[in-house]
Amino acid sequence: MQSSVSAAFVHGAVEIEVTAVGVRAHRLPAWARARGDAQLKLAEAQPAGVRLAFATTAQRVALTALATRFGYAGVPPRAPGVFDAVVDGSLVASHSLGSAVVVTLDMATGRTTTSEAEPETLVFDLGPSGPERHVEIWLPHTESVELVALEADAPLRPVAGTGRTWLHHGSSISQGSNAATPTGTWASVAARAARVDLVNLGFGGSSLLDPFVARVMRDTPADLVSLAAGINIVNSDLMRRRAFTPAVHGFLDTVRDGHPDTPLLVMTPILCPIHEETPGPGAFDVAALAEGVTRFRATGDPAEVAAGKLTLQVVRAELERVVKDRKDPHLHLVDGLTLYGPDDVDAHPLPDSLHPDAETHRLIGERFTETVFGAGGAFAGGPFVG
Structure with a gap:
């Protein structure tokens, strides 16, 4: 009952970028990103601490997203990023995207290679439907994510921050x-x-x-x-x-x-x-x-x-x-x-x-x-x- 991901659902980001695929949460605004180097631009686009927050009676929520992962040639890759679903403060589910765009840097030559991937949908089981609950989906802290769609079997209501x-x-x-x-x-x-x-x-x-x-x-x-x-x-x-x-x-x-x-x-x-x-x-x-x-x-x-x-x-x-x-x-x-x-x-x-x-x-x-x-x-x- 929700399609595109509205900025009203995104907490912990400083700026939201509209991309050709969906939306990407940034932890620095565009003017600041322009003053940083490639390392900083890579890191700030990985949404550590960013989460989708809403109230709902839904039993299942589906998030469609496309991840971009970065690595070095010859260095063991990191594990795929994780999406955590939290209901009323308790972790109830964790999922990772099966594929992603992978950018690989060869430190010896300075060349980068980029693979291709398509968005995937993750389905989070929030438990039996009932009274409205506060739900957060925490985005991966180790990979950049473009959010394509957020859907559920009941309405999703954006919520304000819950504290300081x-x-x-x-x-x-x-x-x-x-x-x-x-x-x-x-x-x-x-x-x-x-x-x-x-x-x-x-x-x-x-x-x-x-x-x-x-x-x-x-x-x-x-x-x-x-x-x-x-x-x-x-x-x-x-x-x-x-x-x-x-x-x-x-x-x-x-x-x-x-x-x-x-x-x-x-x-x-x-x-x-x-x-x-x-x-x-x-x-x-x-x-x-x-x-x-x-x-x-x-x-x-x-x-x-x-x-x-x-x-x-x-x-x-x-x-x-x-x-x-x-x-x-x-x-x-x-x-x-x-x-x-x-x-x-x-x-x-x-x-x-x-x-x-x-x-x-x-x-x-x-x-x-x-x-x-x-x-x-x-x-x-x-x-x-x-």
Whole structure:
């Protein structure tokens, strides 16, 4: 009883693009996308945290979509993206598209190849029909999706947000790399537990303190704002200490222009052993790739830290200093090592030496919820469910 996907059903996106196939949710507006590189454009089009939300008495909902997946020649492909159906807060079904447009980059030659695919329809069984229920279909966090049609065996009614809006910017860890499902990324785990409406600006490889991202955050309505910074600065070897600290101040200044009194949280990096004392750049571990395993390594020289190169230990100290120096009563700091730190490595190793696995994403999300949304936390005050 619904055909094309109306923007009224889409939550967590910053902009909706009409394509030749359907509609695509973007996490940056077109003017900002034009200022980013190919990596950022790829990441922001993957709809981490974006979901279709509606009220219905329907028993079944069908979503027709076309996915685009990206990979590297010679690197094991990621598993297909997952669509999660949530009814009144409970996950009831998960499905993946059987085929997709696949864009493959050969890093040796710089060439890309693109396959073709047609839209497919996923059918979600929501359980026996009855009173009207709140339904969300969370879109994949690892692949771009064009939404073609949304149909059901009963009317679908768009709904407004259900709580405070949490606007978060971070890296691939915030986007959800290595999480198994879109509701399983640490940010989604925290948002669902705290009953806040997530706008996830976590971009793989692209938490780089870009001024245009700060402007997007400045102009996006939000009740809660957070920034996870550091890992991409280090593993891209983008800045030295002299540039990093003023860039953080400038980013926060811009965000504050639009959110002068909003609770604003700075999150320092979680533990990443390869970059704790060794600067970037990071790179694929070629020996591991030869064995069919994706793993990363740090290639910098620790001796250069004295000359200003950044490690995660340096970044944490600088972020702590920035928050202290700003003397902003609404600015808060959370130590990423309390979310995932040295005591967690044995039980929860990073499978690729960089990103948490699915279980660790959940652990980080639960700890973030308790620390930040719980009593005495920076974002306390909402209908937190412990």
